[in-house]
Amino acid sequence: MQKGYVMGMLVILAALGCVLFVVGCVDTHSYTRGNNGSIIQAQPGDTVTITLGENPSTGFIWNATTSGDLVVTGRKYTSGNPIGEMMGMVGSGGSRTWQLTVGNDHTQTFSAVLRRPGEPGNRTMDAFEITFSVP
DSSP, X not given: OHHHXXXXXXXXXXXXXXXXXXXXXXXXXXXXXXXXXOEEEOOTTOEEEEXXXXXXXXXXXXXEEEOTTOEEEEEEEEESOHHHHHTTOOOOOEEEEEEEEXXXXXXXXXXXXXXXXXXXXXXXXXXXXXXXXXO
């Protein structure tokens, strides 16, 4: 009985090791406000996340665009104060995160402007841009 238990544990550990190896092979890079204006070397298929501060309760949200074959694969807002938000408190900001996949084009850009929807483009509160250079 103990021999079967040990064999079962070895199989589970081997499977876990394979999963961790595969996950570790996924090339993910994270960028924030401090990377604004950067040119980043990337490879086709790289997964990239960009996180910027946002406070939609004030009406200001990031409007993002991409160039080249850079693909947005996910977008989410994370509250900086989820309990306060549930209680109806406004004004507590959080962050907006985009997940992107780098394509094959040699130059790909992620650009975002922070502004209220419907207001003229010249009323931008902030801007962010990062360029991916692919060999």
